[in-house]
Amino acid sequence: MHLSRAAVLGGGPGGLYAARLLKLAYPSCEVTVYEQGTPDATFGFGVGLAAGTQRKLDAADPDTLRDLVAAGHRHDMTLRVGADTVRVRNDRLIGIARTELLAILHRHAEKAGAALEFGSRRTAAELDADLVIAADGVSSETRGNGPFGTRIDVGRGLYLWCGTDFALEDAVFAPVHTEHGTFVTHAYPYSGGRSTFLIETDERTWRNAGFDVSTAATPFDASDEVSLAYLGEIFAEQLRGRPLIGNRTRWLRFRTVRCARWSAGRTVLLGDAAHTAHFSIGSGTKLAMEDAIGLVAALREAPDLATAFARYEAARRPAVERLQELARRSQLWWESFPARLHLPVERLMVAYMTRSGNVPLDRFAATNPDVVAAALTHYAGEQPPPSPDAVTGWVLDRPLIHNGRHYPHRHPARVDANLVTLDEVLTDPWDETGDAVVARARRARADGADGFRFTGPGDRAAVLTRLDLAERVRTEVGGLSVVEAPAALREDLAAGLVSGRTDLASFTGES
Ligand SMILES: Cc1cc2nc3c(=O)[nH]c(=O)nc-3n(C[C@H](O)[C@H](O)[C@H](O)COP(=O)(O)OP(=O)(O)OC[C@H]3O[C@@H](n4cnc5c(N)ncnc54)[C@H](O)[C@@H]3O)c2cc1C
Numbered sequence: 171m172h173l174s175r176a177a178v179l180g181g182g183p184g185g186l187y188a189a190r191l192l193k194l195a196y197p198s199c200e201v202t203v204y205e206q207g208t209p210d211a212t213f214g215f216g217v218g219l220a221a222g223t224q225r226k227l228d229a230a231d232p233d234t235l236r237d238l239v240a241a242g243h244r245h246d247m248t249l250r251v252g253a254d255t256v257r258v259r260n261d262r263l264i265g266i267a268r269t270e271l272l273a274i275l276h277r278h279a280e281k282a283g284a285a286l287e288f289g290s291r292r293t294a295a296e297l298d299a300d301l302v303i304a305a306d307g308v309s310s311e312t313r314g315n316g317p318f319g320t321r322i323d324v325g326r327g328l329y330l331w332c333g334t335d336f337a338l339e340d341a342v343f344a345p346v347h348t349e350h351g352t353f354v355t356h357a358y359p360y361s362g363g364r365s366t367f368l369i370e371t372d373e374r375t376w377r378n379a380g381f382d383v384s385t386a387a388t389p390f391d392a393s394d395e396v397s398l399a400y401l402g403e404i405f406a407e408q409l410r411g412r413p414l415i416g417n418r419t420r421w422l423r424f425r426t427v428r429c430a431r432w433s434a435g436r437t438v439l440l441g442d443a444a445h446t447a448h449f450s451i452g453s454g455t456k457l458a459m460e461d462a463i464g465l466v467a468a469l470r471e472a473p474d475l476a477t478a479f480a481r482y483e484a485a486r487r488p489a490v491e492r493l494q495e496l497a498r499r500s501q502l503w504w505e506s507f508p509a510r511l512h513l514p515v516e517r518l519m520v521a522y523m524t525r526s527g528n529v530p531l532d533r534f535a536a537t538n539p540d541v542v543a544a545a546l547t548h549y550a551g552e553q554p555p556p557s558p559d560a561v562t563g564w565v566l567d568r569p570l571i572h573n574g575r576h577y578p579h580r581h582p583a584r585v586d587a588n589l590v591t592l593d594e595v596l597t598d599p600w601d602e603t604g605d606a607v608v609a610r611a612r613r614a615r616a617d618g619a620d621g622f623r624f625t626g627p628g629d630r631a632a633v634l635t636r637l638d639l640a641e642r643v644r645t646e647v648g649g650l651s652v653v654e655a656p657a658a659l660r661e662d663l664a665a666g667l668v669s670g671r672t673d674l675a676s677f678t679g680e681s
Pocket of ligand 1: 179180181182183184185204205206207216217218219290291292293305306307308310311329331368440441442443449452453454455456457458
């Protein structure tokens with residue numbers, strides 16, 4: 171396909187990377203990036219780039235990746251609850267300042283021959299080009315004005331993105347209890363002796379602390395100084411007494427964007443403009459840059475724009491939707507995080523790692539045997555097996571004494587207790603459908619039920635949600651919980667047992 175002029179709307183990571191790759195693929199095409207901001211002014215602090223992303227960037231453009239890695243800051247991950255700390259290794263997770271990331275991408279886009287125009291806001295319609303790549307971010311006007319079939323889901327929790335003027339040793343997750351409720355930080359170091367310090371809370375805590383008022387009083391281009399001052403105090407230990415730094419920092423609710431179509435005419439959406447995934451899986455930059463790789467690969471091969479856009483979407487959509495689903499589960503986990511703080515920190519770490527069903531328990535045991543061994547010791551009250559390969563079977567085969575009854579292992583064929591069956595099929599155990607199940611469970615307990623059997627479809631998504639529902643009921647109502655699942659999902663059930671999502675498993679298809 172011949173392309174003589176391409177316009178990229180938005181100079182974030184997605185747009186800049188697309189401009190470079192496009193110019194490398196089509197040296198004779200004029201490629202211009204239109205960015206409303208100035209080159210050195212950016213919103214945000216650091217972003218994380220995981221090993222898998224680095225591999226993909228390496229394959230597409232080793233020069234850019236080399237500079238990103240050189241500017242990045244490798245770190246492990248620590249979960250700290252009160253005085254208890256657990257640390258997991260992560261050999262290839264780097265944090266990089268968004269300013270540095272963009273500076274590197276500016277340089278490489280220009281080096282490839284793309285032109286960068288800063289300082290004015292443009293619309294896709296006014297750009298004179300054969301191809302318009304709309305990489306204009308989560309609030310994309312192009313998407314808003316176009317026939318893309320957009321759906322936006324707004325999260326229940328509130329988060330605030332700020333920074334510190336020193337580099338933390340590790341990525342840190344730490345909850346802090348206050349008279350208003352619980353705030354939890356997700357913080358990680360990045361280059362330049364700084365750290366991203368993101369703080370999350372629930373709506374009730376946010377209102378109790380008066381942050382609905384401070385949010386309303388904060389102009390759109392300013393930071394919520396009232397919140398920053400308060401949070402600086404309650405996180406003083408993690409912050410070593412240093413202040414929190416704002417950068418147009420205010421409380422927000424995460425918006426998950428989904429579009430039925432990613433292109434219309436000569437315009438194609440890319441990155442946050444097309445889709446977002448909750449920040450707790452740290453994937454927004456990755457998705458935007460991988461979209462750029464996918465789009466340019468499709469453009470290179472296809473005879474015309476329509477075919478290229480269709481192939482780009484066909485190639486990228488499954489990966490995007492898979493990540494959005496992981497992110498959705500992760501978001502729900504974090505929004506309900508304070509309910510799990512009774513768990514010892516190592517089991518909480520297992521719960522965190524397995525929250526979306528993406529990290530199998532055995533794999534986590536292989537990479538961080540000490541953490542998993544401590545979690546298993548607490549779970550079973552005895553020494554765990556020496557081999558990580560044996561973890562799933564070992565977890566399932568531990569005995570349980572519950573309410574005076576003895577179970578020889580955690581997947582008994584028969585449970586001799588008065589169990590009420592809960593078979594509601596839902597997608598979010600913490601929404602009003604979940605509230606109704608909890609209310610029903612509470613009534614059943616008052617009427618003498620010993621516990622609950624959670625049953626329903628056998629597909630993995632349904633089973634993971636069932637485990638989450640069981641966890642909620644188990645935490646809020648009590649009683650014995652038994653989650654039914656196909657035997658093929660043993661590892662998910664084992665992770666659920668160690669994470670306190672259920673007491674017992676019941677395998678369908680087992681005699
Ligand atoms: C709290 C939080 C934490 C995050 N942490 C991580 C993380 O750890 N790792 C990670 O990978 N991602 C993270 N992200 C996500 C990441 O910041 C975004 O997903 C990523 O920047 C998307 O890139 P993009 O190029 O699609 O859009 P953006 O980076 O948003 O860039 C869009 C650009 O378009 C410009 N623009 C918009 N409209 C116009 C217009 N009309 N004319 C001209 N210019 C325009 C904007 O100024 C902006 O520069 C986080 C996000 C949040 C909210």
